[in-house]
Amino acid sequence: xxxxxxxxxxxxxxxxxxxxxxxxxxxxxxxxxxxxxxxxxxxxxxxxxxxxxxxxxxxxxxxxxxxxxxxxxxxxxxxxxxxxxxxxxxxxxxxxxxxxxxxxxxxxxx
Amino acid sequence: xxxxxxxxxxxxxxxxxxxxxxxxxxxxxxxxxxxxxxxxxxxxxxxxxxxxxxxxxxxxxxxxxxxxxxxxxxxxxxxxxxxxxxxxxxxxxxxxxxxxxxxxxxxxxxxxxxxxxxxxxxxx
Numbered sequence: 001x002x003x004x005x006x007x008x009x010x011x012x013x014x015x016x017x018x019x020x021x022x023x024x025x026x027x028x029x030x031x032x033x034x035x036x037x038x039x040x041x042x043x044x045x046x047x048x049x050x051x052x053x054x055x056x057x058x059x060x061x062x063x064x065x066x067x068x069x070x071x072x073x074x075x076x077x078x079x080x081x082x083x084x085x086x087x088x089x090x091x092x093x094x095x096x097x098x099x100x101x102x103x104x105x106x107x108x109x110x
Numbered sequence: 111x112x113x114x115x116x117x118x119x120x121x122x123x124x125x126x127x128x129x130x131x132x133x134x135x136x137x138x139x140x141x142x143x144x145x146x147x148x149x150x151x152x153x154x155x156x157x158x159x160x161x162x163x164x165x166x167x168x169x170x171x172x173x174x175x176x177x178x179x180x181x182x183x184x185x186x187x188x189x190x191x192x193x194x195x196x197x198x199x200x201x202x203x204x205x206x207x208x209x210x211x212x213x214x215x216x217x218x219x220x221x222x223x224x225x226x227x228x229x230x231x232x233x234x
């Protein structure tokens with residue numbers, strides 16, 4: 001299984017909205033609604049931000065939202081804040097009952 | 111409070127076998143739907159899912175490393191062990207254990223709690 005495809009970097013100014021895409025195949029992103037998103041700050045463990053495409057765990061700001069169309073999922077961060085600067089990874093359950101992650105996207109808040 | 115913590119050697123030699131232990135608290139691996147997985151991250155690189163074991167002893171492995179991995183659990187000790195044979199320099203990285211996400215009485219195909227990670231270096 002190949003890693004999901006994410007842009008290497010995205011940037012935005014405080015208050016703006018940004019979108020991070022995550023492209024897979026009909027064997028992972030496209031087959032189930034089991035896409036999740038993780039935020040990772042330097043030297044820290046990943047943190048679950050979105051599960052099942054668009055659901056937020058308790059305590060996650062509603063500025064974070066997710067969607068999916070076909071083989072591509074998206075993480076949308078609205079009202080960008082300086083503390084949002086981090087690496088973001090998408091993950092997907094696959095038709096082989098395994099998991100696969102994306103290559104990661106570095107978000108820079110200008 | 112749910113916590114997970116990885117333990118094991120910080121340094122292994124090439125060709126050796128790595129054994130990592132994930133000790134967790136705040137949930138039970140005998141509860142239906144629960145699973146604990148291992149994910150690694152090479153320095154400066156992306157996350158890579160390795161393996162997961164379910165409450166019912168079902169094991170899943172990444173196809174790319176399946177032949178070198180074994181995951182087991184000891185429910186009474188609240189531990190999950192990952193064994194990785196024939197270690198090479200390319201296996202250097204931080205290894206995380208994480209719980210398959212469960213919210214309320216339902217479990218989801220995501221990872222909601224993670225350990226702090228353990229850095230493993232493969233070098234002679």
